[in-house]
Amino acid sequence: MALRVVSVLKRRLGGPGQKLLRSGNLLSATQHRWEKMPSSVGFPVTSRRSFSKTALIVDVDHNLGIATMKMNNPPVNSLSLELLTNFVIDLEKLENEKRCRGLIITSASPKIFSAGLDITEMYGKSSAHYAEFWKAVQELWLKLYMSNMVVIAAINGSSPAGGCLISLAGDYRIMADNPKYTIGLNETLLGIVAPFWFKDTLVNTIGNRASEHALQLGLLFSPTDALRVGIVDQVVPEDKVQDTALNVMSRWLSIPDHARQLTKTMMRKPTVDRLLKQREADIKNFVSFISRDSIQKSLHMYMKHLKERKE
Numbered sequence: 001m002a003l004r005v006v007s008v009l010k011r012r013l014g015g016p017g018q019k020l021l022r023s024g025n026l027l028s029a030t031q032h033r034w035e036k037m038p039s040s041v042g043f044p045v046t047s048r049r050s051f052s053k054t055a056l057i058v059d060v061d062h063n064l065g066i067a068t069m070k071m072n073n074p075p076v077n078s079l080s081l082e083l084l085t086n087f088v089i090d091l092e093k094l095e096n097e098k099r100c101r102g103l104i105i106t107s108a109s110p111k112i113f114s115a116g117l118d119i120t121e122m123y124g125k126s127s128a129h130y131a132e133f134w135k136a137v138q139e140l141w142l143k144l145y146m147s148n149m150v151v152i153a154a155i156n157g158s159s160p161a162g163g164c165l166i167s168l169a170g171d172y173r174i175m176a177d178n179p180k181y182t183i184g185l186n187e188t189l190l191g192i193v194a195p196f197w198f199k200d201t202l203v204n205t206i207g208n209r210a211s212e213h214a215l216q217l218g219l220l221f222s223p224t225d226a227l228r229v230g231i232v233d234q235v236v237p238e239d240k241v242q243d244t245a246l247n248v249m250s251r252w253l254s255i256p257d258h259a260r261q262l263t264k265t266m267m268r269k270p271t272v273d274r275l276l277k278q279r280e281a282d283i284k285n286f287v288s289f290i291s292r293d294s295i296q297k298s299l300h301m302y303m304k305h306l307k308e309r310k311e
């Protein structure tokens with residue numbers, strides 16, 4: 001199957017996309033190599049590099065120009081300060097790899113894409129810790145939302161709150177068709193409020209009315225409902241998520257990088273600028289909000305509820 005997908009990738013880049021690239025004199029080293037491949041054989045992986053850090057496994061296929069990043073923070077891929085920090089470091093590395101044009105984000109442990117922000121980072125800690133944590137959350141969103149790479153979320157499990165934000169920050173979302181999985185910004189269920197830039201990212205994806213409805217009620221959507229409302233772009237059988245991501249990537253990579261990137265910037269920059277203009281104020285706001293006794297109590301109760309569910 002993987003070879004078939006690679007053939008599709010080569011065919012796609014040999015088509016109109018390739019012509020566009022040629023006319024714009026924009027062929028990247030990776031695409032040159034693709035062009036030389038005879039179409040009857042699968043694409044040999046001659047240059048593959050992996051780096052694995054705590055909580056993140058990154059695999060770069062230089063021939064395809066695609067990196068796959070697997071969140072690997074058991075049991076639920078909660079976004080701890082460490083995971084957020086490593087995520088940002090690895091994104092920067094990939095962004096600087098000229099031949100890496102596409103990124104697929106997924107989970108190393110099927111069933112949970114990511115449980116969102118690590119709640120234990122948000123209660124019973126110092127103000128300095130909350131500030132550091134929030135800065136890392138901001139940093140990841142800023143880097144991901146404005147990435148020069150094509151970013152596809154291969155959502156192979158549940159994806160509440162911060163997990164949903166990571167998916168929304170990408171360019172395209174593919175979710176596994178399993179009614180047990182849910183996705184959405186459910187902050188209000190925890191007694192907290194999605195910050196304005198979480199809200200903006202959702203509004204940019206599904207529009208104002210659907211966002212207001214989803215945010216006020218803290219809705220967690222099944223894959224079918226997520227597709228209906230537009231939170232995800234495609235729902236596919238569980239075992240087809242990765243191949244579909246590669247296939248979709250080939251379509252996106254057939255567009256000349258500079259044109260696609262400028263378009264992405266044009267669409268997203270106003271949203272990003274809103275946070276950049278008030279980044280420090282947003283951190284202060286988070287610290288003061290999360291430090292409130294009532295909020296600390298809500299988070300504590302929520303964690304207790306998560307644990308009691310199992311008993």
Ligand SMILES: CCCCC/C=C\CCCC/C=C/C(=O)SCCNC(=O)CCNC(=O)[C@H](O)C(C)(C)COP(=O)(O)OP(=O)(O)OC[C@H]1O[C@@H](n2cnc3c(N)ncnc32)[C@H](O)[C@@H]1OP(=O)(O)O
Nearest residue numbers: 076078115116117118119120160161162193195289306307
């Ligand atoms: C007006 C101004 C506003 C300014 C801004 C201020 C406010 C703050 C905004 C903050 C935005 C927050 C974003 C977030 O992402 S908050 C996190 C939201 N996440 C969730 O609600 C998900 C909670 N988890 C679950 O629903 C489930 O765990 C699951 C992901 C569906 C997985 O279910 P299952 O496989 O059954 O696993 P368990 O529930 O048994 O969980 C296993 C252990 O993991 C712990 N856990 C789960 N989620 C988290 C988490 N997010 N953080 C930390 N730990 C988590 C769970 O307690 C279990 O622990 P145990 O084994 O020790 O019992």
